[in-house]
Amino acid sequence: MSDDHDHHDGDEHELRVSKIRSGTVIDHVRGGQALNVLAILGIDGSEGEEVSVGMNVPSDRLARKDIVKVEGRELSQDEVDVLSLIAPDATINIVRDYEVIEKHRVEPPEIVEGVLSCPNAGCITTSGEPVDSRFEVLEEGVRCDYCGTIVRDEIAALIDT
Amino acid sequence: MRHDHLITSKQLTRGDIETILDRAAEIDADPSAVADRHTNTLLGLLFFEPSTRTKMSFETAMKRLGGDVVDMGSVESSSVKKGETLADTVRVIEGYTDALVLRHPKQGSATMASEFVDVPLVNAGDGAGHHPSQTMLDLYTIRENAGLDDLTIGIMGDLKYGRTVHSLAHALTNFDAQQHFISPESLRLPREVVYDLHQEDGGAGIREHESLEEVLPSLDVLYVTRIQRERFPDEQEYQKVAGEYQIGSETLEAAGDDLTIMHPLPRVDEIAPEIDETDHAAYFDQAHNGVPVRMALLDLLLSDDGAADRLGGGSDE
Ligand SMILES: [Zn+2]
Numbered sequence: 023m024s025d026d027h028d029h030h031d032g033d034e035h036e037l038r039v040s041k042i043r044s045g046t047v048i049d050h051v052r053g054g055q056a057l058n059v060l061a062i063l064g065i066d067g068s069e070g071e072e073v074s075v076g077m078n079v080p081s082d083r084l085a086r087k088d089i090v091k092v093e094g095r096e097l098s099q100d101e102v103d104v105l106s107l108i109a110p111d112a113t114i115n116i117v118r119d120y121e122v123i124e125k126h127r128v129e130p131p132e133i134v135e136g137v138l139s140c141p142n143a144g145c146i147t148t149s150g151e152p153v154d155s156r157f158e159v160l161e162e163g164v165r166c167d168y169c170g171t172i173v174r175d176e177i178a179a180l181i182d183t
Numbered sequence: 184m185r186h187d188h189l190i191t192s193k194q195l196t197r198g199d200i201e202t203i204l205d206r207a208a209e210i211d212a213d214p215s216a217v218a219d220r221h222t223n224t225l226l227g228l229l230f231f232e233p234s235t236r237t238k239m240s241f242e243t244a245m246k247r248l249g250g251d252v253v254d255m256g257s258v259e260s261s262s263v264k265k266g267e268t269l270a271d272t273v274r275v276i277e278g279y280t281d282a283l284v285l286r287h288p289k290q291g292s293a294t295m296a297s298e299f300v301d302v303p304l305v306n307a308g309d310g311a312g313h314h315p316s317q318t319m320l321d322l323y324t325i326r327e328n329a330g331l332d333d334l335t336i337g338i339m340g341d342l343k344y345g346r347t348v349h350s351l352a353h354a355l356t357n358f359d360a361q362q363h364f365i366s367p368e369s370l371r372l373p374r375e376v377v378y379d380l381h382q383e384d385g386g387a388g389i390r391e392h393e394s395l396e397e398v399l400p401s402l403d404v405l406y407v408t409r410i411q412r413e414r415f416p417d418e419q420e421y422q423k424v425a426g427e428y429q430i431g432s433e434t435l436e437a438a439g440d441d442l443t444i445m446h447p448l449p450r451v452d453e454i455a456p457e458i459d460e461t462d463h464a465a466y467f468d469q470a471h472n473g474v475p476v477r478m479a480l481l482d483l484l485l486s487d488d489g490a491a492d493r494l495g496g497g498s499d500e
Contacts, residue, residue, distance in 0.1 A: 146289040168291025
């Protein structure tokens with residue numbers, strides 16, 4: 023099921039997570055954020071996706087990092103951008119036939135729609151109206167476009183799952 | 184960018200603000216000239232929270248422009264009680280009217296509502312959010328009394344919950360104004376508002392104080408809001424600060440002769456009645472200015488002769 027034994031040239035800790043044939047590898051996710059990465063991508067396994075997750079593996083760039091590998095799915099730029107909110111150091115590798123054909127860093131989007139829910143109980147978006155949440159991405163944190171609430175930390179806790 | 188709606192004072196440039204205030208001054212000088220400018224125009228008043236003054240002021244403004252209003256009545260008697268969403272309510276009433284005025288307890292309600300309608304929508308207060316037409320009448324009053332440039336203004340009282348204060352502070356960043364915010368520690372401006380003010384004018388004109396004393400002599404305008412007793416954890420805490428934030432004639436000994444005192448009203452005991460008869464008192468004028476300013480706003484938003492384009496459609500200023 024794994025071809026790990028063939029590949030001792032790379033980051034050997036990465037081998038704890040199986041190689042994928044085609045799909046996306048999200049690397050250098052901040053330690054402990056992998057499940058939030060899946061949540062933000064709306065991946066919960068119910069669609070039968072093959073997903074491997076490595077959590078808190080040692081890394082040179084980050085003391086501990088998470089890795090998420092999604093078989094059979096190439097992430098769109100939008101999805102990648104949203105990831106930057108909780109995994110600002112992440113690198114995205116698009117894999118086809120075991121080859122990395124594209125590698126890029128995440129970049130923060132200007133606006134995130136329908137992904138986070140506003141923590142302000144007085145905000146109109148939390149009261150059953152037919153609107154998606156919408157947040158402006160600030161240098162540090164996000165701000166609700168409707169009520170103006172700024173969230174700096176704990177953005178992952180706002181992920182609408 | 185053209186504005187079809189008035190949601191926050193943040194959306195307005197200096198040019199927009201001047202357009203509104205100039206139009207208000209024209210109307211103020213000769214209200215009869217616009218008495219039939221908007222005949223057959225119907226304004227929908229959607230007040231999900233009671234507000235006699237703001238509502239009556241919009242109603243008066245529309246009628247003085249020759250139009251009329253329809254009112255959804257109290258929330259208790261409306262379909263809101265049956266669980267209708269705000270998005271549905273505004274889409275229905277939009278079909279009856281030429282413009283809408285919305286007061287709603289939820290923050291962001293006006294922004295959301297404006298996304299569902301094509302007629303102009305004016306935010307008349309969205310929870311702790313914004314109240315831009317109040318800001319326009321405040322600015323109008325400040326301009327008449329002290330001018331908007333080279334202005335030193337003290338804004339005092341409950342700065343934490345006061346949406347009129349937040350709106351006004353944003354608008355003033357368009358002008359060369361020194362803003363002094365005076366409040367008890369527990370009622371300081373929300374950090375988010377301070378963050379915005381720093382973004383908007385580099386923070387150069389923003390200072391925070393706990394005492395009025397040190398800044399009073401330098402002020403052209405003192406904008407007073409009510410410190411709500413119920414905001415304090417205990418009565419003693421309130422009593423400790425209350426005196427500091429009440430204006431009586433002895434307070435004013437340290438003030439400049441030209442100091443203008445404003446208050447969005449209603450007041451409780453922030454300003455002693457003895458001040459009312461002095462030249463400092465501008466708060467009743469301020470309240471009266473609500474009508475010409477709202478006439479100007481409605482006129483600009485409702486005119487199909489391109490007047491609406493002047494709200495943000497003109498210069499980059
Ligand atoms: Zn919000």
